[in-house]
Amino acid sequence: xxxxxxxxxxxxxxxxxHVVRDFTIKIPEKRITAVIGPSGCGKSTFLKALNxxxxxxxxxxxxxxxxxxxxxxxxxxxxxxxxxxKIGMVFQKPNPFPKSIYENVAYGPRIHGMAGKEKLxxxxxxxxxxxxxxxxxKDRLNVSALELSGGQQQRLCIARTLAVNPEVILMDExxxxxxxxxxxxxxxxxxxxxxxxxxxxxxxxxxQAARVSDYTAFMYMGELIEYxxxxxxxxxxxxxxxxxxxxxxxx
Amino acid sequence: MKLKTRKxxxxxxxxxxxxxxxxxSLVAAAVEEAVESLVRRNVRLAKKVIKEDDKxxxxxxxxxxxCMHIIALQQPVAxxxxxxxxxxxxxxxxxxxGDRAVDIASLTIEFAGRPLVKPLVDIxxxxxxxxGMLRDSMRAFKEEDSxxxxxxxxxxxxxxxxxxxxxxxxxxxxxxxxxxxxxxVRLILVASFLERIADHATNIGERVIYVEKGKRVKIN
Numbered sequence: 001x002x003x004x005x006x007x008x009x010x011x012x013x014x015x016x017x018h019v020v021r022d023f024t025i026k027i028p029e030k031r032i033t034a035v036i037g038p039s040g041c042g043k044s045t046f047l048k049a050l051n052x053x054x055x056x057x058x059x060x061x062x063x064x065x066x067x068x069x070x071x072x073x074x075x076x077x078x079x080x081x082x083x084x085x086k087i088g089m090v091f092q093k094p095n096p097f098p099k100s101i102y103e104n105v106a107y108g109p110r111i112h113g114m115a116g117k118e119k120l121x122x123x124x125x126x127x128x129x130x131x132x133x134x135x136x137x138k139d140r141l142n143v144s145a146l147e148l149s150g151g152q153q154q155r156l157c158i159a160r161t162l163a164v165n166p167e168v169i170l171m172d173e174x175x176x177x178x179x180x181x182x183x184x185x186x187x188x189x190x191x192x193x194x195x196x197x198x199x200x201x202x203x204x205x206x207x208q209a210a211r212v213s214d215y216t217a218f219m220y221m222g223e224l225i226e227y228x229x230x231x232x233x234x235x236x237x238x239x240x241x242x243x244x245x246x247x248x249x250x251x
Numbered sequence: 252m253k254l255k256t257r258k259x260x261x262x263x264x265x266x267x268x269x270x271x272x273x274x275x276s277l278v279a280a281a282v283e284e285a286v287e288s289l290v291r292r293n294v295r296l297a298k299k300v301i302k303e304d305d306k307x308x309x310x311x312x313x314x315x316x317x318c319m320h321i322i323a324l325q326q327p328v329a330x331x332x333x334x335x336x337x338x339x340x341x342x343x344x345x346x347x348x349g350d351r352a353v354d355i356a357s358l359t360i361e362f363a364g365r366p367l368v369k370p371l372v373d374i375x376x377x378x379x380x381x382x383g384m385l386r387d388s389m390r391a392f393k394e395e396d397s398x399x400x401x402x403x404x405x406x407x408x409x410x411x412x413x414x415x416x417x418x419x420x421x422x423x424x425x426x427x428x429x430x431x432x433x434x435x436v437r438l439i440l441v442a443s444f445l446e447r448i449a450d451h452a453t454n455i456g457e458r459v460i461y462v463e464k465g466k467r468v469k470i471n
Contacts, residue, residue, distance in 0.1 A: 206326075206328070207326050210328070234328040234329060234332070235328070235329065235332060235333070236329065236333070236465030237329055246328045246329050247257070247327070247328060247329050247330065248257045248260070249257060
């Protein structure tokens with residue numbers, strides 16, 4: 001199996017606080033990898049470090065490597081904006097721009113220099129289709145994105161991420177603000193998306209991690225404690241801490 | 252990391268274990284009584300064993316439902332899930348042991364009023380070993396004792412050896428005297444039932460090890 005993204009001794013500090021510690025992991029291509037762990041264990045920071053978004057946090061410092069295919073994204077000659085196109089991110093709360101549905105998706109490709117009305121229209125349609133939203137919005141593309149339901153807004157944000165043609169999609173608790181039905185739709189969507197994209201998802205919802213992911217990483221106090229196939233982590237974890245966490249026995 | 256959360260799941264699992272233990276006790280007692288009914292030619296006791304098998308079957312269903320409920324409502328994983336999956340399998344083994352007890356009790360009824368072809372020596376010995384294994388497999392389950400479970404393999408070898416010996420001996424009776432064929436065959440069946448019961452006990456032992464260690468181990 002091809003490794004799409006890997007970290008080597010990745011460390012992140014916020015000021016004096018050491019948030020991610022010597023994190024080394026290999027993330028396979030076109031699979032879903034879930035990162036689980038208790039609140040404050042550093043999951044979201046780890047995720048943000050995977051596309052250099054962490055650098056936007058004041059006082060953040062990073063050491064170690066994050067390698068996309070063969071290239072260290074923290075290398076000197078790397079343009080972090082380009083990295084954030086290639087490694088897109090979807091956030092916990094749907095955050096569409098206060099613009100039309102169409103504009104939300106067209107925005108990225110347009111500033112990315114993809115001109116031509118017809119070409120843009122095609123990208124918008126394709127992205128909305130991939131995000132399983134097209135059928136629901138095709139007749140009202142000029143309506144404000146804020147009129148959509150929470151679940152639709154989240155799928156719109158996924159479409160927006162897809163529009164710039166990423167290779168990896170990072171998701172930080174993408175369903176925690178959604179109801180069970182919207183959650184199911186996103187989960188089904190993830191299953192479709194992994195045919196073409198490498199996905200890393202951070203979740204508090206252990207059942208969701210178990211349902212959707214191929215691999216699961218358990219993180220505790222900034223460290224990677226255990227990483228393996230999801231069925232192994234949930235059926236016979238090797239580490240006592242992993243076992244206590246997945247069994248819900250953390251006091 | 253204190254183990255204090257998920258109290259309700261804990262209680263449900265304790266209840267599941269104690270019900271499974273209860274089924275194990277009922278089944279072991281049924282085998283003992285079935286063999287006793289055969290040795291003492293006690294038809295009343297045999298009928299009691301047959302009648303009480305319903306209790307075992309009902310308990311199996313009750314435990315199965317309980318497993319389903321816990322899975323549906325509590326989403327257990329890791330060791331908790333292994334315990335539930337193992338209970339599912341253990342109760343099938345126990346239910347089958349119960350059926351073998353019924354089979355033996357039925358043979359007691361068929362033998363009624365006729366002298367046995369030979370005095371029963373090895374069969375009660377086999378029964379004692381097999382029931383001992385069954386009780387210990389359930390004790391290993393209760394106490395999560397993989398070592399005790401692992402030891403069942405050797406004890407099963409002894410039961411197999413005795414079964415082989417009994418069969419050979421009975422073959423010689425049935426060759427000597429064709430009139431004894433049907434009774435000798437019935438006793439051969441009893442030996443094979445007891446041998447199966449010991450196998451079920453080793454199956455239970457394998458589940459105990461799986462619950463404990465998450466590993467699939469063959470012990471017989």
